[in-house]
Amino acid sequence: MPFDHPEDTEMQASTVRWMRWGAILLLGFAAVFPVYRAIEPSRRAQAQERRAANLAALGAEIYADNCSQCHGIKAGGGMGPALKSKQFLQSVTDDQVSQLIAVGIPGSPMAAYSIDFGGSLTEEQINAIAVYLRSLETQAPDFPEWRYPLAQESLSGGDLFNMACASCHGLNLQGGEVAPELGPGSDAEEESDDRLTLRITNGKDEMPAFGGTLDETQIRSIVEYLRQVQRGG
Secondary structure (H helix, E strand, O other): OOOOOHHHHHHHHHHHHHHHHHHHHHHHHHHHHHHHHHHHHHHHHHHHHHHHHHHHHHHHHHHHHHOHHHHOOOOOOOOOOOOOOHHHHOOOOHHHHHHHHHHOOOOOOOOOOEHHHOOOEOHHHHHHHHHHHHHOHHHOOOOOOOOOHHHOOOOOHHHHHHHHOHHHHOOOOOOOOOOOOOOOOOHHHHOOHHHHHHHHHHOEOOEOOOOOOOOHHHHHHHHHHHHHHHOOO
16 A cells, blocks of 8 residues: 555655664674674683682682691691591582581581681681682692691601691791791790790690690601701701
């Protein structure tokens, strides 16, 4: 039917224009969609990697504040088991690691850290620690003695100090927020070997007793290491 009015003609022209643009857009989407499907998995993978890296970095900070005193500054073990170990990391899932942190191990020094069980960490913080520990797996050493790292016979006084003491007193004996420095010029330099040995064995104030974990020979070797550092050796 012919259009008798100019308005009808304009409406027809407008409809045709919109249909053309619609067809162009449809063809554009059809052309772009395969490209999107090709790059989207890679983009998502990169985003997941960034998120995991950020979560691991956060987990490292939370680990340092809550776990390093027992498990070592770099999770290499101390009073508690070594967590940076192929044997440990290959034997547990991330969920199991989170569960251990959340509820602890009854009858052991491993306390519950979840706020739901009287601890101080949220579920997100616990998950971050688990992600951090998992990030160590690619470089984790073969360490069959991971459960009792301080029992290794080959450990020197410096090794024992780094594993059992450095998380509080510092790797360089410079001290920290919860423990005094032990290096040259410190009060520890004025104490006798026997007094230092007794302090390590029985503990004092907030310092735990190591006598139940380290034998006398190991404690003496730590004192010898302290004297060596204090002398500048």
